[in-house]
Amino acid sequence: MVRENEIRPGEVAVAPPQATDAGLVFVGLIRTPWTSRLVTPRQGRADGPVCRLEIFQPWRQALSGVDQFERLEVLYWLHLSRRDLVMQSPANDGTARGTFALRSPVRPNPIGTSIATFVGIEDGTLLVRGLDCVDGTPLLDIKPDRTLFKPIAPPQAGDFETG
Ligand code: SAM
Numbered sequence: 001m002v003r004e005n006e007i008r009p010g011e012v013a014v015a016p017p018q019a020t021d022a023g024l025v026f027v028g029l030i031r032t033p034w035t036s037r038l039v040t041p042r043q044g045r046a047d048g049p050v051c052r053l054e055i056f057q058p059w060r061q062a063l064s065g066v067d068q069f070e071r072l073e074v075l076y077w078l079h080l081s082r083r084d085l086v087m088q089s090p091a092n093d094g095t096a097r098g099t100f101a102l103r104s105p106v107r108p109n110p111i112g113t114s115i116a117t118f119v120g121i122e123d124g125t126l127l128v129r130g131l132d133c134v135d136g137t138p139l140l141d142i143k144p145d146r147t148l149f150k151p152i153a154p155p156q157a158g159d160f161e162t163g
Contacts, residue, residue: 001090001091001092002037002038002040002042003037003090003092003106004037004038004080005082007085008088008089008092008094008096009089009092009094010087010089010094010095010096011085011087011088011089011096012085012086012087012096013082013084013085013086014084014085014086015084016083016084016108019083022109024077024140026056026077026138026139026140027055027056027059027062027139027140027141027142028053028054028055028056028059028138028139029053029054029056029136029137029138029139030051030052030053030054030074030076030131030133030135030136030137030138030139031051031052031053031054031135031136032049032051032052032131032133032134032135032137033049033051033135034133034134034135035134035135036134037080037105037134040132040133040134041132042132043103043114043132044114044115044116044129044130044131044132045129045130046117046129046130047129048129048130048131048132049129050119050127050128050129051116051127051128051129051131052125052126052127053074053125053126053127053128053139053142054124054125055124055125055126055139057124060124063121063124063126063142066118066121066126066142066144067118067120067121068144069118069144069145069148069149070117070118070145070148071115071116071117071118071144071145071147071148072115072116072118072126072128072142072143072144072145073113073114073115073116073142073143073144073145073146074113074114074115074116074128074131074139074141074142075111075112075113075139075140075141075142075143076111076112076113076114076131076133076137076138076139076140077110077111077112077137077138077139077140078105078107078110078111078112078133078137079110079137079138080105080134081105081106081107081110082106083106083107083108083109083110084108085099085104085106086098086099087099088102088104088106090102090104111140112132112133112137114130114131114132114133115130115145116128116129116130116131117129117130126142
């Protein structure tokens, strides 16, 4: 069930420390067809509507080469979210789970991520499908989907050690 800012049975809010700016820079604005959280999909779909990532200057040049990737990871700031819940009840049924066990938009640092499908580039605007954020959501970053990305450097000793 989609939330706005209510506290539900079973949920726990805390008094978070004063939010401080970690130095994030919004690199653009995401334009989507959804004007409210209540109608925005819970997760993006590859066959969803085309959304526009309007890149601010001076970052437009950073789009160079993006068209080489079929899928892109898009990171955005879920700016309408409350940030103080440690236990949440996504179904609003009285049962709750910890925030770190959920992909809820309500988090101490409300960063959303989606794997989006590349559609095109128009004048500093990247067109993709597969997003799930409201119109006007700030854009944090764009990266090639890690499963498509081939590191430039050859593997180094220790890259694959697990312990
Ligand atoms: N795909 C991302 C992830 O997994 O990190 C976000 C998933 S989150 C469940 C998507 C939901 O966040 C939407 O259905 C909507 O209710 C809410 N949402 C979308 N844009 C938002 C915004 N700008 N601020 C707060 N909530 C937002």
